[in-house]
Amino acid sequence: MTYGFDGKVVIVTGGTSGIGLATAKAFADEGAFVFITGRRQEALDAAVTRIGGKVTGVRGDMGHLDDIDRLYDTVQQTHNQIDVVFANAGGGEFAPLGAISEEHYQSTFDSNVKGVLFTVxxxxxLLRDGASIVLNASNVSAAGTPALSVYSATKAAVRSFARNWMLDLKDRHIRVNAVSPGVTDTAGLNQLFGGxxxxxxxxxxxxxxxxxxxxxxxxxxxxxxxxLASDEASFINGIELYVDGGQKQI
Known part of the structure; x- marks a missing residue:
């Protein structure tokens, strides 16, 4: 099945590995012009090679506003508008209550909340009227998880963004939805679990x-x-789509 992204302009933040990389490749395989971000140039270059197609890598940390500006400056060099934003960049580490440092709190919220907010x-x-925004949340926002309170709080904020932003953008007919993955086999997850x-x-x-x-x-x-980004989901707006094998339904 194809979703009609040929020639569309798509932003995927955090596109050098895991979910971001797979999503960027899926858009590129459909013929989209894909712009990905990553913090490390070596990983960014490798991702661009792996994705193929019409992909452009822009080095940057989405927790830094200057880096976000550079992303959109790059887009405007070749395109006048954006059709899809997948705000995916983020991450987290275990830290139980009692061992949460200010640095842990700040870095997690900067990456997962500040970055998503200002990316969008x-x-x-540049977003065309009728564009689509997809936010990467997580199923951990819906239930308690030991030592993941800060990360879970950031993902609850992301989910809340979708509910509110669809109202802010309704006059432009821009849909905003959140995808909430469960446990996903990525390099980042392996690192989080100790390898x-x-x-x-x-x-x-x-x-x-x-x-x-x-x-x-x-x-x-x-x-x-x-x-969620496609016209197949044209009447879906503000939802949180759990993609977790049913874990949060029991």
Whole structure:
């Protein structure tokens, strides 16, 4: 199935690995002009090569407003408007209450909340009327998770953005939705779980908690993002789409 993105201009922040990389590749495979961001030039270059097609890499940290400005300055060098923004960049680490540092709080909120806010806000002059915005939230915002309170709070904020921004943008007919992945097999997740055998054991344990009996692959999340961004979802607005194998439904 194709979603009609040939010739469209798509922004994917945090597009060098995991869900962002898979989503950028899926858009590129459909013929879109894709702009990805990443903080490390080496990883950015590798992602551009892997994605192929009409993709442009822009080095930057979306928690820094100057880097967001540089992203959109790059877009404007070749395009007059943007059709899709997938605000994906972000991350987090474990930190239980009692061991949360100011640095942990600040860096997590800058990356996951500030970055999403200003990625979208600074795109508004370029977004065409009728464009689509997809925010990457997480199913951890809907239930308690040990040692992930700060990360979970940021993702709850992202989900709230979708509800509010669809109202702010209704006169321009710009839809805003959130995708909330569950446990997804990415390099970032392996690192969070300690890598190697420890990460493998943790994912095996978590698979037992998921009705589908396994963790997600990044490409499965990517397909959900493309659907929400496409005209196939033209009457879907402000939702949180769980892509977690049913975990949050039990």
């Amino acid at each position: 806000q600074k795109a508004l002059p 190697g055998e420890q990460a493998k054991e943790t994912k095996t344990y978590l698979s037992g908690l998921i009705p589908s009996g396994r963790v997600a692959q990044p490409e499965e999340i990517a397909r959900s993002v493309l659907f």
